[in-house]
Amino acid sequence: MSVTPNASPASPDLVRLVGAARAVFFDFDGPLCRTFAGHPAALAAAELRAVVRRSRFEAHPDWADSDVPHRILWGVRKELADTGAPAGGDGDALVAELERVLARHERVAVTSAEPTPGAAELVRALRVNGRRLMVVSNNAPEAVSDYLRRVGVAEQFDGVIGRDAGDPLLMKPDPHSVVQAVRRVEIRAGECLLVGDQPSDHEAAYAAGVPFLGFARDAAAVARLRVGGAAHVVSDLRQVLAALTG
CATH class of the missing domain: 1.10.150 (DNA polymerase; domain 1)
Structure with missing residues (x-):
């Protein structure tokens, strides 16, 4: 497993992983923000x-x-x-x-959610570089959309696949939301990339045939993703930006 720490340049593996992705899917709570930072x-x-x-x-x-x-x-x-x-x-x-x-x-x-450092910059750079973008989340889609509008990046995304109000069993690790995102962007699963911070994100991506990039804020989170099978992990989204821009 490769772990890209905060201060190091992007690894060749990370450059290849990001470069191969024609569409990038973001889990919401973690990669984009700390949803419950102000409302426990x-x-x-x-x-x-x-x-x-x-x-x-x-x-x-x-x-x-x-x-x-x-x-x-x-x-x-x-x-x-x-x-x-x-x-x-x-x-x-x-x-x-x-x-x-x-x-x-x-x-x-989401009215007091704390943005993940580098997330908005990465989202805009991915869009400028021609990537399709989706959010795949276990949170309510209305809450996700509220947050994206609040931080001014809603227009960068092709859509939001959130929790199915009719069946919570479709939340990740079920691959339902990831499969729906693949269908929405009309790009082969192997040419997409899911950025997530939980083993359940990796499990859903794996089941859908989508490559996975783990995001871990600390050593404990790295360990959870490692046990969950993640092969690539970053601790700072700005490393993904560096991999994208070279």
Whole structure:
């Protein structure tokens, strides 16, 4: 695995990886910003837990007690699917309510989200150099679009593929959003590149046949991506910019 640290020049492997990409897909939370920098994710998780407690659904403690809101949403939907709950019943209503609560928190969060250093510059440079750009995210697409408009880069992207409000099980690591992005840009999967900061991003990219570039802010994040199978990792997006511009 190659790791490109903050101060070093872009490696030849990174230059080749970026140079071969005709389209670049960005995960949202991490590569583009810290979504919950000013509005803690724990606040969203607390409200989701309260919604579950008010329902008649007894969620598994692995996710019912989580401080990660997306895990609660995914876990409740997965448990309902595993138990064969009929469509259109109380379970679907619960998942829909959890989705509405999480999306509302995400739209609040992006008003104070902290931009990732170098992200806007990289996005604009990729566009100038002819790359197609998409966001593939487990966040609500409305929240992602709100943020892109806020920081003035919305027009640089061809589209946003966010969380499917009808089925949270399609969140990464499921490849659904990556496959949709490939179809949207009409470029072969092998000529695209996904920039992500989680092993689930790598798993989704791998399943879709899309090359992957990991983004890791610290050593622990590097280790997670390494264990997840990422072959290329950067700790500063400005290294990707250097690889692009030579």
